[in-house]
Amino acid sequence: MRRRLFVAVLLSSAVALTPTMSSAAQAPHAAPAFAYPQAKRVDVVETQFGVPVADPYRWLENDVRNDPEVANWVEAENKVTDAFLQTLPLRGFFKQRMTALYDYERYGLPVKKGGHYFYQHNTGLQNQSVLFVRDGLSGEPRQLIDPNGWSKDGATALAEWTPSDDGKLLAYSVQDGGTDWRTVRVMDVATGKLRTDELKWLKYSGGVAWAKDGTGFFYSRYPAPVAEATFQNATLNHRIYFHKLGTPQAADRLIYATAASPKLNHYVQVSDDGRWLVISTSEAGDENDVHVIDLRKQGLKPIALFTGRKNQWAYVGNDGMRFYFATDKDAPLKRVAAVDVGRAGATEATVVPEAKEALSDVSMIGGKLIASYLVDAKSEARVYSLTGNKLSTIDLPGIGTVGGFYGKSTDPETFFSFTSFNRPTTIYRYDTASGQESAWAEPKLTFDPETISVEQQFYQSKDGTKVPMFIVRKKGTSGPAPTLLYGYGGFNISVTPSFNPANIAWIERGGVYALANIRGGAEYGNAWHDGGRLANKQNVFDDFISAGEYLKAHGIAAPKGLAAIGRSNGGLLVGAVTNERPDLFDAVSPGVGVMDMLRFDKFTAGRYWVDDYGHPDKEGDFKTLLTYSPYHNIKGGKAYPALIAVTADTDDRVVPGHSFKYIAKLQATEGTGSAPHLIRIDTRSGHGSGKPITKIIEEYSDVYSFLGHFTGLDSTR
Structure with missing residues (x-):
């Protein structure tokens, strides 16, 4: 599903010690005074629906690659941040322990095609996983693609890859420097030799769909962008093409497009029997249309199965003419339905009820x-x-x-x-x-999982809603401890248990990791999602704040030891709750966050998010967005906690201008306290996918040492 493209789960690492009551409750270290870089203010005030909205740091939206003034500001900010991070006693510990915890063998899910098994493998500290193939399940592994030699910094990654139906050919995507743009190449599996085929300007497309006979594949892409706007402009006119092997991309045949609706996106699959092309079309939400094309007939005329984009229809598979879908139609928790495409006017029928x-x-x-x-x-x-x-x-x-x-x-x-x-x-x-x-x-582990306790507790949010929260800590931990609280809360995405070496390092040191399953996700179906989007977005922030209050009230988090962390939509979450309750949190880290809620839809993927956030150019949505936009709600007169924002120069999912503007305003606002308000800006790095392990370890050793410093973690022994 397209939603999953907007979530980046970054891993990290960790060591072992248990805090005592007294050490865990110690006050955070005092912060030195900071001389932040001076960001110029510009006179930009726009009146929207009668409300004057100032945007004094609009110039920081410019692409750092094309604007020397922005580049100079970035360099100056990184110098201030680096200087402070070098003073943190936990930084070296985290880097060393995370490196050790990451050094374990990892495998990806195998894909079987024509008796060949394709899978990715990482020996432990390889920046990028390597693609292997086996002839038969127990065959000898043979290396196909090692992206670790593609760039000196390890930031050029193997992204999506798809074998042909007979397993003889492989189409794979190259991702450079963290960008969402993809370049597709084709390899002969037997020889490992590349073919001449090279396709560009794929984005949010999920790979390619091979024709049954292996003569080519279907894929979707955007038109080539204007060079200077490659990483910022919104993407329009998504189209599906067929690429015949051995021909130039310019000769690819257009299969499906909606010229009259340039905001629509189209995703393509080929049925297992090779007969059908299944096209899913959406705009901003999960609701989609479905068309199928019978590839055995001339003309490639689409047959409409579901239209109007009123419900979600996820293609599962087909048994001849009988097509199966997962859908939320008349089923907020979803059901499985089937429809006979060979019968005109056939309606779907429930197979597995809600x-x-x-x-x-x-x-x-x-x-x-x-x-x-x-x-x-x-x-x-x-x-x-x-x-x-x-x-x-x-x-x-x-x-x-x-x-x-x-x-x-x-x-x-x-x-x-x-x-x-x-x-x-x-x-x-x-x-x-x-x-x-x-x-x-x-995997062979580099720690003992039996020393880690995983439990689930439930707490009440502000409006009485019961919300689940996972609590992860060392077995035998007693008393309050420095606690990391993570949340996301959006886009119908469920945040479920997953392994993160950085969290193990935090826990081994004596800390607690908590994950709150706040509204906005899909943990309890459509109602949970709807309860945390559009006019209900404040519920997301209330759920997260209530989680923090619960952790402190129940003696899980230390009285001065609660840190908040989130990325992307979770970065927005951290920014918003920090504005609302700076007294609750002792350190925070909004990562690659959506911080300007009045202009998010003007850049790259931002236009897709209106289904969750609303339209800034509609009065009702505008007024809601203005109430919580992190950038616009920074105010003096209250001490903000220690804060380290994280972004990257090649993030073309949530453009770095969001974080640039936010931190410039926070640093310039008087009366926000003496705690450091810093930003860490990575280079040749994007929103998260394709990030090399060295960069992941460096980032999380910086962030966790910062959060640990201000929650008392570095004093636990």
Whole structure:
């Protein structure tokens, strides 16, 4: 789903010690006075719906690559931040321990095509994972692509990759410096040689869809952008093309477009039998249209299955003319439905009814449906027949998150991943006939997971809503401790248990990691999402603030030891709650955040977010956005906690101008206290995907040492 493109889960690392009551409750260290770089103010005031809105740092929206003045400001800010970070006693510890914790063997989910098994592997500290192939499940691994030699800094990554149906060819995407733009190349799997094919300007496309005969593939892309606006302008006119191998991209055949509606985006799949092209069309929300094209007929005329973009329709698979979809139509927690495309006017019928839990994913494997559900934000996997009879529940290792179950509808096997806060990803093979599962790739750990406690508690938000929260800490930890509180709260995205070496380092040092499943996500279906978007967005902030109050009131977080952290939409969250309750948090880190809620829709992917945030050019939405926009609600007269914002120069998902403007205003506003308000700006780095491990470790050792310093973590022994 397109939503998942807007979430970046960055990993990190960690060591071991348990705090005592007295050490964990110590006051944070005093902060020195700071001489921040002087950011010029410009006279920009725009009246919107009768409200004058000042934007004195508008010039910081300019691309750092094209504006020397912005580049100079960035350099000056990084110097101030680096100088302070060098004084932190935890910085060296975190870097050393995170490096050790990251040094474990990792595998990605295998993809089976034509008897070949493709998968990614990382020996531990490789900046980028390497793509391998095996001939047969137990065949000898053979390296196909090692992106680690593509650039000196490790910031050029292998992104999406898709083998042809017979496994003889591989189309793969190259991502450079963290940008969302992709370049696609084609490789001969047997020889490892590259073909001449090279396709550009793919973005948010999810890879390619091979034709059954392997002569080419379908894909979607945007027109080439104006050079100086490559990383900032909004993207329009998404189109689907067919690329015939051996021909230039300029000769690609246009398959589907909506010229009259340039904001629509189109995503393409080919059915397992190779007969059907399945096209999903959306604009800003998860609601989508679905068209199918019979590739056996001349003319490639689309057949409309679902139109009007009133509901969500996720293609699962087909059995001949019978197509299966996961949908929220008349089912806020989702159900599985089927429709016969061979019958004119046929309506969809329920196969697997809506359950009491939220349906998160469905696959068709081995003539069965495997459905993943969220039970209070924890995974459960159930197996159904194609007629909807429940056959079994797949045994999972515990509280955690399951993913995968990919493959062809006729495959007798599939693979799934399982991870939790104290368990790195393990890959399992599942036999669809016998229902037996077995570990296919299990990592050797660099810590003892049995020393880490994972529990779930529930707390009440401001309006009485019960909200789940995971609490992760060392077993035997007693008394309040420095606590990291993480949240996201948006875009129908569920935040479920996952492994992060940085959090293990924090916990080993004596801290607590808490994840609040606040509204705005999909943990409890559409109602949970709707309860945290548009006019209800304040519920997200209230849920997070209530989580912080709960942690302190129940003796989990130290009285002066609560840190807030979030990225992207979670960066917006941290910025907003810091404005609202600076007294609650002792240190905060908004990462790659959406900080200007009145101009977010003018850049790159921002126009997609109006479904969650609203339209800044509509009066009702404007007034709501203005109440919580982090940039516009910075005010003096109250002491802000220690703050380190994080962004990157090549972030073309949430452009860095958001964080630039926010920190410039915060630093210039009088009466915000003496704690440091810093920004860390990475180079040749984007929103998160494709980031090399060295950069991840450097960033999180900086951020966690900063948060630890101001929550008393570096005094726990």
